[in-house]
Amino acid sequence: MSTIDLTLQIWRQKNSDSLGNLQTYTLTGISTDMSFLEMLDVLNEKLTKEGKDPVAFDHDCREGICGMCGSVINGIAHGPEKETTLCQLHMRNFKTGDILVVEPFRSRAFPIRKDLIVDRSAFDRIIQSGGYVSVNTGGTPDGNAIPIPAETAELAMDAAACIGCGACVAACPNGAAMLFTSAKISQLCLLPQGKVERKARALAMVKIMDEEGFGNCSNERECEAVCPKGISIRNIARMNREFIAAALFEG
Amino acid sequence: MELTSRTPSGPLAEKWDNHRFANKLVNPANRRKYKIIVVGTGLAGASASATLAEQGYQVHTFCIQDSPRRAHSIAAQGGINAAKNYQNDGDSIHRLFYDTIKGGDFRAREANVYRLAQVSNNIIDQCVAQGVPFAREYGGTLANRSFGGAQVSRTFYARGQTGQQLLLGAYSALSRQIHKGGVKMYPRREMMDLVIVDGRARGIVTRNLINGTLENHTADAVILATGGYGNAYFLSTNAMASNVTASWRAYKQGAGFANPCFVQIHPTCIPVHGDYQSKLTLMSESLRNDGRVWVPLAAGDKRAPSTIPEAERDYFLEKKYPSFGNLVPRDVASRNAKEQCDQGKGVGSTGLAVYLDFGDAIKRDSQETILKKYGNLFQMYEKITAGNPLNEPMMIYPAVHYTMGGLWVDYDLMTTIPGLFALGECNFSDHGANRLGASALMQGLADGYFVISTSIAHYMGTTKLDAVSITDxxxxxxxxxxxxxxxxxxxxxxxxxxxxxxxxxxxxxxxxxxxxxxxxxxxxxxxxxxxxxxxxxxxxxxxxxxxxxxxxxxxxxxxxxxxxxxxxxxxxxxxxxxxxxxxxxxxxxxxxxxxxxxxxxxxxxxxSHVSVWEYKGDEETPVLHKEPLTFEFVTPSQRSYK
Structure with missing residues (x-):
């Protein structure tokens, strides 16, 4: 088992109302088999034993699927490894002497709550505005009543794989939430079940997205580059098409 | 403590219908007068919240994470069972019922398990209607696979992310109700205790995790959908925040806790590698469909796996269980792996691992075929361990995964505290002493979408409640x-x-x-x-x-x-x-x-009973009650996988 020694510069901020700054910590003997979050656990255990306040960070499943974790490491959301959440980033990606700057996902629409924890409830409100098929429980037709081509199901699944972590927003120079929003719009407009409400959905979700303070897309492709689930910006094109079609008809 | 299961009378297949007819209803116009608290937004909690709100109740829902979409149901990989018999391979409601009760080693209630098998089909229809992108055949119909050693293909799946897709389906239904005002959502809240007034559950006390404020919430009924207690072991496949607090507070207020010793230990997890480790990662057990489990024949053999000749390998599952081989149920596979390691035949640096080898499958089916089936799992394994299963066998070891025990509930999913219900992994009801693969998702959604609304209507229809206030x-x-x-x-x-x-x-x-x-x-x-x-x-x-x-x-x-x-x-x-x-x-x-x-x-x-524990005080020994299990429709047999 090999180990490395690191310098960390971590964003510390007491709460939403206070100012934050970067503080420096050193860690030695970090096993390269550790995940990034386990490395933060080690730091927090050390800070606790020194009577200092541990670093607050969001995390839950630690399997890369719940979307709860995420920080910007040396300027890259979720760190240097492609298609990887922070919890699945392992320390073997780093070497002794590295300086790691760890910051929260920053965006106007994601206020910082403490240290690395941000408030991503704007994402929930985007989904609440129309990210669903309006069916009640019960009385639905047999699952095989509507055949869906395998390719369509696969395309919908590609979009549905979004974990709502917010890395796309953090990476975008405009703080846009278009990759997130378009993933849901795409999933539902591709499937026959979602076609009934497609126009109203596109209009409602884009409207809330704008109201929440997210920016617009200028084709930087930064979102796609950091997305831990490899969601493609083709979805944004699809969303724009949906939105324009809806706006023309419903306008 | 009285354990009245309220199991309905009549033939097995008619019990659920009889029960629904016997239960009282609440007029649609009156439902808005009732306020229901739901704690937890996994499959059970999110589906229950959405369904009750659709029916007109005022629902207040709480979750510990920053968003209801993050509950740990999201991490389930393999799939969800249903008795659709789309594959025409001999499946039926009765067979799913029988497999589930037998898989649970005859330690569950017949009527509950049968109902689960019955509503399993409605779940698939519901999820499809919501836009859950299940895998499809080229002709457009739903695809199925055989899972966890089942003899029929009854498992529906969405790549290796079935739990995620089902949860996002339930979350979308919940989001729709939040938007409509049917559900008031409280994220980043932890339930700290239950409040009982006049012997009935009437609310909860929560802590706002952002600012630490303690908040009182009143209700006419409280539903716990707070998951299992696997994290008691520190290392488990559960999410970091999964905990027993809500159930334990309910227990200390008088709810019976059933079969707490029933803990499922899943055989195919990535082995422990260091003291700093915070959790264990499960690899879908579908891997056992093609992987062969083995250890070196001689204890202490530390040679690299590729240099150990065939004759010096012990394929212990195939040897001991010729008819099921590597596909024996989870408990059997786990126990045998431990047995080998206890004999000093474990592999890896800690000696607490066995090999899961795809070498033969790759030779037989080609690398491409194997990667198509398991590519994402191999990738995940490589990310965590830096080993590539195409070149060397995986190393696996069992880990705590799911808890069959939980709050005791009757057929209505009500605990021994009137007005307190428990859904999903949080209750003990359907899996007996062992849960089959792809059945957890089924139970969570069955409870939330299709069972609880009947129970709530009956409880409200038969109970007169006085108003309570948060300053009571x-x-x-x-x-x-x-x-x-x-x-x-x-x-x-x-x-x-x-x-x-x-x-x-x-x-x-x-x-x-x-x-x-x-x-x-x-x-x-x-x-x-x-x-x-x-x-x-x-x-x-x-x-x-x-x-x-x-x-x-x-x-x-x-x-x-x-x-x-x-x-x-x-x-x-x-x-x-x-x-x-x-x-x-x-x-x-x-x-x-x-x-x-x-x-x-x-x-x-x-x-042949459910063990139910009653709290008697911090200094007192809890009292054991027994709910006898009787089998009218199946004959308990000794499980044999030889």
């Missing part, structure tokens, strides 16, 4: 207790941490003790030892735990401390339950109760 003395006194307890947790925080312990240190100590003495194989001596040691660990915790910060801010150490404090109490009834169940059944292997071939030996004459 019952609420104020529970809130004060919660505050006092937090204060006690923080009392060591003044001054220096020298000579004190951290929350994680204590949690690891408890976890290690439970894993060694109340894990895959249990015996009287080990269990008695654990029972003796737990109070000492608990004492050290309360005397010496050091928690930085205060209670009136976002404080993750304090959150963890509260949960560990409850695990320290809960661990004791888990051990006590394992001690009193002097038989082997499903996941629970008592070494004293084995056949001559070292297989689990059930004792139906003495243990």
């Amino acid at each position: 003395p019952h609420f104020l006194s529970i809130q004060k207790n919660v505050g006092d307890r937090l204060h006690r947790l923080l009392r060591n925080s003044n001054g220096s941490p020298t000579g004190k312990v951290t929350v994680d240190e204590i949690h690891k100590e408890l976890g290690k003790l439970l894993w060694n003495n109340c894990g895959m194989a249990r015996n009287r001596q080990g269990l008695e030892e654990a029972l003796e040691k737990i109070p000492g660990i608990r004492e050290t915790f309360w005397d010496k735990v050091y928690i930085p910060g205060t209670g009136s801010e976002l404080n993750q150490s304090l959150e963890r401390a509260g949960r560990v404090a409850d695990f320290l109490e809960f661990g004791e009834i888990m051990v006590r339950d394992a001690l009193t169940r002097e038989e082997s059944c499903g996941c629970h292997l008592r070494e004293e109760s084995q056949t001559e071939e070292n297989e689990a030996k059930r004792d139906d004459a003495n243990f």
Whole structure:
């Protein structure tokens, strides 16, 4: 088992109302088999034993699927490894002497709550505005009543794989939430079940997205580059098409 | 404590219909008068919240994470079972029922399991209608696979992310209701205690995790959908925040806790590699469809796997269970892996692992075919361990995964506290002593979408409730207790941490003790030892735990401390339950109760019952009650996978 020694510069901020700054910590003997979050656990255990306040960070499943974790490491959301959440980033990606700057996902629409924890409830409100098929429980037709081509199901699944972590927003120079929003719009407009409400959905979700303070897309492709689930910006094109079609008809 | 199961009369296939007809209803116009609290937003909680709100109840839903979309149901990989028989391979509701009750080693109620199999088909229809992108055949119909050794293909899936897609479906239905005002959502709240007024559940006290405020919430009924208690072991495949607190608070207020010793230990997880490790990662058991499990024949053989010739390998599952081979149920596979490691034949740096080898499958089916099936799992394995399963066998070891035990509930999913319901993994109802693969998702959604609304209507239709307010003395006194307890947790925080312990240190100590003495194989001596040691660990915790910060801010150490404090109490009834169940059944292997071939030996004459524990006070021994299990429609048989 090999180990490395690191310098960390971590964003510390007491709460939403206070100012934050970067503080420096050193860690030695970090096993390269550790995940990034386990490395933060080690730091927090050390800070606790020194009577200092541990670093607050969001995390839950630690399997890369719940979307709860995420920080910007040396300027890259979720760190240097492609298609990887922070919890699945392992320390073997780093070497002794590295300086790691760890910051929260920053965006106007994601206020910082403490240290690395941000408030991503704007994402929930985007989904609440129309990210669903309006069916009640019960009385639905047999699952095989509507055949869906395998390719369509696969395309919908590609979009549905979004974990709502917010890395796309953090990476975008405009703080846009278009990759997130378009993933849901795409999933539902591709499937026959979602076609009934497609126009109203596109209009409602884009409207809330704008109201929440997210920016617009200028084709930087930064979102796609950091997305831990490899969601493609083709979805944004699809969303724009949906939105324009809806706006023309419903306008 | 009275355990009335309310199991309906009549033939098995008609019980659920009879029950729904016998239950009272609430007029649609009157439903808005009732307020229901739902705690938890996994499959069970999200689906129950959405369904009750659609029907017109006022629903208030709470979750611990920043968004209801993050609950740990999201991590389920494999799939969801249903008795659709789309593959025309002989499946039926009765077969799914039979497989589930047999898989649970005949320690579940027949009527509950049958209902689960019945509504399984509605779940698939519901999820498809919501836009869940299940895998499809080229002709456009839904695809199925065989899972966990089932003899039929009844598992529906969405790549290796079925739990995620089903949860996002339930979350979307919940989001729709939040938008419409049917559900008021409270994220980042932890339920700290239950409030009982006049013998009925009337609300909860929560802590706002952002600012530490304690809040009282009143209701006409409270639904717990707070998951399982696997994190008692510290290392498990559960999410970091999964905990027993909500169920444990309910238990301490009078709810019976059923079969706490039934803990499923999943055979295919990535082995433990260091003290710093925070959790274990499950690899879908679909891997056992093509992977062959083996260890070196000679103990202590540390050669690289590729250099061990065929004749010096022990394919122990294939050898011992020729008809099921590598596809034996989870409990059997786990136990055998442990047995090999105990004999010194374990592999890897710790000796606590066995090989899962795809070499033969790759030779037979080509690398491309194997990658198509398991590519994402191989990738995940490589990310964590830096090993590539295409070139060398995977290493796997069992890990705590799911808890079949939980709050005791009747057929209506109501606990022994009137007005308190428990759904999903949080209750004990359907899986007996062992859960089959792809059945957890099924049960969570069955409870939430299709069962609970009938129960709530019946409860409201038969109960007269007076109004309560958040300033009611019952609420104020529970809130004060919660505050006092937090204060006690923080009392060591003044001054220096020298000579004190951290929350994680204590949690690891408890976890290690439970894993060694109340894990895959249990015996009287080990269990008695654990029972003796737990109070000492608990004492050290309360005397010496050091928690930085205060209670009136976002404080993750304090959150963890509260949960560990409850695990320290809960661990004791888990051990006590394992001690009193002097038989082997499903996941629970008592070494004293084995056949001559070292297989689990059930004792139906003495243990065909649900063990239900009643709280009697912190200083008192809990009292064991038994709900007898009778089998009218199936004959309990000894499971054999030879």
